[in-house]
Amino acid sequence: MRIYTRGGDKGRTGIHGGERVDKDDIRIEANGTLDEVNAEIGIVRALLPAGHEWQDLLGRIQREMMAVMSHVATPSAIRDKNLNKISDDLVSICEEQIDALSAKME
Numbered sequence: 001m002r003i004y005t006r007g008g009d010k011g012r013t014g015i016h017g018g019e020r021v022d023k024d025d026i027r028i029e030a031n032g033t034l035d036e037v038n039a040e041i042g043i044v045r046a047l048l049p050a051g052h053e054w055q056d057l058l059g060r061i062q063r064e065m066m067a068v069m070s071h072v073a074t075p076s077a078i079r080d081k082n083l084n085k086i087s088d089d090l091v092s093i094c095e096e097q098i099d100a101l102s103a104k105m106e
Helices: 026-047 055-072 076-081 090-105
Strands: 012-014 020-022
Touching (some): 026 055, 055 090
């Protein structure tokens, strides 16, 4: 498998649906940032014991972040065709966990 295109770097990259955008497009920047956060969560999970109470929540957050990243990379004209679903309750679950951790720290 080749890892190069022989097309040279013209400062553009492909997104979902085949469209090409500038590499400094906000969607590319956003996905890069989300990918870095996802990697950090992966490091935390790797350092935690397999049965740790945070493993399930962190794993879910990682899966949800991948769905979010796919939506960020999908042009709005075809976003309704994106099969990756973002859970309606993700924000409330994260807020509940933040509140629970804050209560433990008080």
